[in-house]
Amino acid sequence: MPRGRSATYDDQREFILARAAGLFARRGYPATSMNQVAEACGLSKATLYHYYRDKSSLLISIAETHVSRLAALVAEEEASPHTDEERLRRFIYRIVEEYAGAQDAHRVLTDDVRFLEDADRERVLDQEREVVAAFARAVSALRPGAPSDDLAKPLTMLLFGMINWMFTWMKPGGRLDHASIAPIVADLFLGGIGAVKAPGGSGSGRPNAEVAKVSQKSPKKT
Structure with a gap:
């Protein structure tokens, strides 16, 4: 009779993934060996x-x-009863929040998907396209002529340009963290540079309180 999995099997898999993501993010996927992953995890090969x-x-x-x-959280927000602007803000807040806790995985997704086999890469990219499409629908809903808006996709990619590369310049322990930068991104995208307020100040984003509210109402999926 085959032996069943231990109660800690899934936890161990997640632990290994986290350590591997850290190595891939720092060293690059091609330069990282299974021996190095095993060593980082304190396991034998x-x-x-x-x-x-x-x-x-x-x-x-x-x-x-x-x-x-990412796909699950945008699907959840798309089904919510919020106004169009609230929905796009929540998209931004929650994506940035997710990135904050998964910076290594995000860097791997950004840099290393090209090393996957074609079928595996397309499966991952299809899910990325779902996320982008949901954002594009939210952007289009705020523009005249929605939903047939030719600029929705380019505007969405510009928005992701702000969000996706935060890990390249944000310093751990710096003055701005992910919670404070999310409303800045939303205000800049929705209202222009004049709408941006310093974290903790007054403004349309209401940075700290609003991000906290989103986090409390929308726990991460595991």
Whole structure:
């Protein structure tokens, strides 16, 4: 009779994914070996292979787990009863919040998906396209002529340009964290540079209180 999985199996898999994502983010996927992943996890290589059959399966799991969470949260917000502007703000706040807790996975998704096999890469990219499409619908809803708005996709990509590359310049422990930068992004995108207020100040974004409210009402999916 086959032996069942232990109660800690899934926890161990998540732990391995987190350590592997950290290595891939710092060293790059091609430069990281399974030996290095095993060492970072405090496991033997044989034990590591019990959880993941090869380095590619680690990359697939990191990318799919991260993008699936993004797709789930935008689907949840799209089904919410908020106004069009509230919905787009919440999209921005929640995506930035998700990135804050998954910076290594986000960097891997950004830099290393190209190393996946074609079918695996397309599966991940299809989910990314779902996220972008949901944002584009939210952007279009705020513009005249919605929903047939030719600029919705380019505007959405400009928005993601602000969000996706935060990890390249935001310093851990710096004056601005993800919670304070999310309303700045929303205010800049929705109202222009004159609408941006310093974190903690008054303004349309109401930074700290509004982000906290979104976080409390929208717990992360695991």
